[in-house]
Amino acid sequence: MKKMLCLTLALLTMMITASSVSANSLGKNGLLLKLNDAYLIYSKGEMPYVDANYRTLIPLRVISDAINGRITWDQKTKVVQIEAENFKLSAALNEKGATINNKKINSDTSMINKNGTVLVPAKWIAEGLGVSLIWDANSKVLSMDGEQFFQKGPLERMNNEEHKVTSFDPQIVPIEIGYGANEGEEQLKISFKNISKNTYTNREIQDHLLVYISPDSFIEEGINGITNSDRSGIRLIDKLEPNKTYSYFLPVGRLDQKQLQVDTPQYVFIRYFKYQ
Incomplete structure (x- = not known):
């Protein structure tokens, strides 16, 4: 009985470890971050949590x-600062509270360094930028x-879509x-899942994948104004019905190995949009 209990505990430990590895790579993640309808689907290091x-x-x-910002780090004080146009945030690692746009705020959480990734409370960013945080509990x-977002700097290519209906969110997650x-x-x-009440054809919905490796190195797939390439398998799905899940392929190689570019990707965004 004792041996059986030890074996069960060992198996549970292995399952928890495997789950953690999956969540930090490209497996299922419990939470998605969406900026201007673009989803963060991969982050080197830690995903949002x-x-x-x-x-x-x-x-x-x-x-x-x-937001085309600049990050500075003070090794002595452990203070991390991010500064962009009309936005400034400063906080010490693992200390509650921050200074946002030169105003000190109290908080029950802190900026942290987790496995080499510095993470910041989303609420601080929203307050500093003057935008709302919207939480969808059903789709997480x-x-x-x-x-x-995406107006200048490394990620302005997220605005490359051609013929995009900007006023319409297709609710493809x-x-x-x-x-x-x-x-x-x-x-x-x-x-992905069509969480809307609409039925779409493959002529209506497009995707735009942006793999950010370095300021001079990207992989892009989908409809965009620069490369105008579209090898995305979403084109092969004839109809997207409400509340149904679909799968497709994108030929960009492995994102966690050095096969296509000079270094491992830093992160990956994807946006689904209605194509006019």
Whole structure:
């Protein structure tokens, strides 16, 4: 009986460990961050998560690049600062509270360094930028919309879509990212759900995938104004019906190995939009 109990505990430990590894790579993630309808589906290091105080923490580097900000680090004081146009945030690691736009705020959580990734409370970013945080409990999506996102800097290519109906959110949500064999090679496999009440055809919905590796190195797939390439398998799905889940492939290779570019990707965004 004792041996059986030890074996059961060992198996549970292995399952928890495997689950943690999956969540930090490209497996299912319990929470999605959406900026101007673009979903963060991969982050080198840590993905967004909810801490013990039920506060959502998001990777600081992702936010900094999305608003064309600059991050500085003071090794002596352990203070991290991010500064962009009309936005400034300063906080010491693991200390509650921050200074946002030169105003000190109290908080029950803190900026942290988790496994080499600096994460910041999403609420601080929203307050500093003057935007709302929207939480969808059903799809587990945390959204922020603001004119500061993707306008300048490393991620302005997220605005490359051609013929996009900007006033319409199709409510297509990625739910799992992984790999699968397709056309004789390993490709990125994306599963998504149509959470809207609309039925779409493959002529109406497009995706735009942006893999950010460095300021000079990107991988893009989908309809955009620069490359105008579209190898996305979403085109092969004839009809997207409400409340149904679908899967398709994107031939961008493995995102966690050095196969396509000079270095491992920093993060990946995908946007689904109605194509006019």
